[in-house]
Amino acid sequence: MLNDSRPAVHSSPTHWVALAGRREPLASARDHARTVLAGVVTCVDDAVLVVSELVGNAVRHTTAGPDCLTIEIDGDQVVVAVHDPEPDDGRVHLSETAADPLAESGRGLWLVQTLARRWYVETTAVGKAVVAVLPRRKTAVSRAAGS
Numbered sequence: 697m698l699n700d701s702r703p704a705v706h707s708s709p710t711h712w713v714a715l716a717g718r719r720e721p722l723a724s725a726r727d728h729a730r731t732v733l734a735g736v737v738t739c740v741d742d743a744v745l746v747v748s749e750l751v752g753n754a755v756r757h758t759t760a761g762p763d764c765l766t767i768e769i770d771g772d773q774v775v776v777a778v779h780d781p782e783p784d785d786g787r788v789h790l791s792e793t794a795a796d797p798l799a800e801s802g803r804g805l806w807l808v809q810t811l812a813r814r815w816y817v818e819t820t821a822v823g824k825a826v827v828a829v830l831p832r833r834k835t836a837v838s839r840a841a842g843s
Contacts, residue, residue, distance in 0.1 A: 708770040715762040725751040749804040750778040774830045781823040
C-alpha cells in the first residue's frame with residue numbers, strides 16, 4: 697500500500713479569456729463572466745458590472761488595452777482580475793469626480809469599491825492587474841443594507 701503523506705493541494709478553479717486584440721473586449725469579458733459565474737454567485741449582474749468597469753478602464757486608460765481577464769472561484773469569494781501590459785504607475789485610483797452627481801465619468805472604481813469586498817492593483821511580470829474580490833453570496837451593498 698502506498699502511503700503518500702503529502703498534504704492534498706486544493707487549487708481554486710481559475711478561468712481566463714484573452715482580450716488583447718479583440719475588437720470588442722468589453723463584450724467578450726462580460727459574456728465570459730456571465731457564463732462562468734452563472735450559478736456560482738448570487739448577484740451575477742453585480743459581478744458582470746465590476747468586470748465591465750475594470751475592462752472599460754483598461755480600454756480607456758491604457759495604450760495597449762486589456763490583455764486578459766481571469767476569474768478565480770475561491771471558497772466564499774470570487775477574484776476577478778483584468779491584466780494589461782502597462783506598469784503600475786499609481787494612476788489607478790478613485791476619481792475625485794465620483795462624488796460629483798453631474799460628472800459624466802469617473803464612477804467606475806467607485807462602483808467596484810461599493811460592490812467588492814476590496815480591490816487593489818498588483819504588479820505582474822508583464823504589467824499590472826486590477827483585482828476585485830467579490831462575495832459569492834451577497835453583494836457589498838446588500839450586506840451594508842443589512843439584508
